[in-house]
Amino acid sequence: MNPLLQLLAHGQSYWLDNLTRQMLRNGELARRIHDEGLRGQTSNPAIFGKAIGKSQDYDEQIERLIDERRPTPEIYEALAIQDIQAACDLFRPVYDESKGLDGYVSLEVSPHLAHDMQGSLEEARRLHRMVQRPNVMIKIPGTPEAVPAIEEALFEGIPINVTLLFSIESYEAVAWAYIRALERRLEQGKSINALSSVASFFLSRIDVEVDKRLKALGPVDGIQPQDLLGKMAVANAKLAYQRFREILDDPRWQVLERQGAKVQRMLWASTSTKNPDYRDVMYVEPLIGPDTVNTMPDETIAAFADHGVVRDTVMEGMEEARQTMQALEKLGISFREVTELLMTEGMQKFVEPFDQILDIIEKKRSLLGGEGQTRAGEAASKGAQPAK
Incomplete structure (x- = not known):
């Protein structure tokens, strides 16, 4: 059996980290949903x-x-929303069959709003309203400033994909935000069994950054830096999953679960292997287990379908993961500093392509005979903030 089809029996769903109009039109996405x-x-x-x-x-x-x-930002938004709606419609049978656990298509708020609580909340409301599909999931970065917006959006019943999580501390903040939102809904007599959320924990970027630092070091107290290469992301994810299981054992969560609440699943993101010397499914095979999602780009999906090995692995090697993290600190590398840097860089990696999309549309506007538009005009449109 295709390894991709085996994942669900182990409690893991896989999502595609890609969306194009071509795959919507040529039947590729429908086939992958139905057959793969x-x-x-x-x-x-x-x-x-x-x-x-x-x-x-x-x-x-x-x-x-x-x-x-229409101004340029509105043009981009219209293009994206049409694709999101079409994809949501294709995934609707999965959404219905899974009773709202799966079948989601994620759409991100403007990355310029990452540190703007009110702006993120208003954008999440607006995008959710515009897509008009129950299985759209709005992506909000898990910055400290955005956590209240995440909680409020969830309280209002908007499915949220909390993205750009690198540290266990950041994960815990959004996990409790989800629980608080559910508790508030329950207190006000609102349904809680339809609400869904995922916490997206990023992987490969951690190894890229940590490996760079390890290669600049020599041995310390018998610890060889090269022994830690390519190990930090999975170790961090395993320890985050352990914390996730501990939260599920908390009495506050168990009260909600008895009332029908869905688990806020851990989602493994940034799962393409950046270093060609590493196994191309190194962010899939070690992190398989209950209540997880792995969102993969096309090349990782193809690699896993070809030679991936499926078994319950996410709870394996917990002691080794702890020792790996401790060894990193003994070498003088602050993992907190790494995750804070990656959060900052991660936001910039979304801001730049967001701004580039507007430039792309401006160029197409010129080629297709339309008049150009200034950045000031763009910034006046909802959801787009002027680049700093």
Whole structure:
């Protein structure tokens, strides 16, 4: 059996980290859902930037929106929402069959709002309302400033994908935000059994950053830096999963679970292997287990379908994971400093492609005969903030 189809029996869903209009039109996405067990899909500004900039699939709609004198940010938003709606419709049977656990398509708030609590909340409300699908999941970065927005959006019944989590501390903050939102809904007599959320824990970027630091060090107290290469991301994820299980044992969660609440699943993100010397499924095989999602790009999905090994692994090697983290600190590398840097860089890696999308649409506007638009005009449109 295709390893991808085996994951569900071990409590893990896999989602696709890619979305293009071509896969919607040519039947590829429908086939993958039906034949390959695909259970969800995520998008971000970088994904849409590639889809819009490297094809002509969007030109007809862009031209029509230009004729309507729509500002550039509204054009981008219209393109993205049309794709999200179409994907949600294809995943609707999965959503219905799983009773709202799977079948989601994620759409991200403007990355310029990452440190703006009220702006993030208003954007989440607006995008959820515009897509008009129960299985759209709004992505909000798990910055400290955004945690109250995440809680409030969940309280209002908006499914949330909390993205860009690198540290266990950040994960805990959003896990308790989910629990508080459910408790508030219960107190007000609102249903809690339809609400769904995932906490997206990023992986490969951790190893890229830590490996760079390890390669600059020599041995310390018998610890060889090269022995830790490529191990930190999985160790961190395993310890985060252990904390996740501990939260599920907490009496506050168990009260909610008895009332029908869904678990806020751990989602493994950034799962493509960046170092060609490492196994291409190194962020999939060691993290399989109950109540998890792995969102993979196309190349990782293909690799895992070809030679992935499936068994319950996420709770294995917990002591080794702790020792790995301790060894890193003994070498003088602050993991907290690494995760704070990655959060900052991660936001910039979404801001830049978001701004580039606007530039791409501006160029298409010129090619298709429309007038250009200034950045000030763009910033006036909802959901887009001027680049700093």
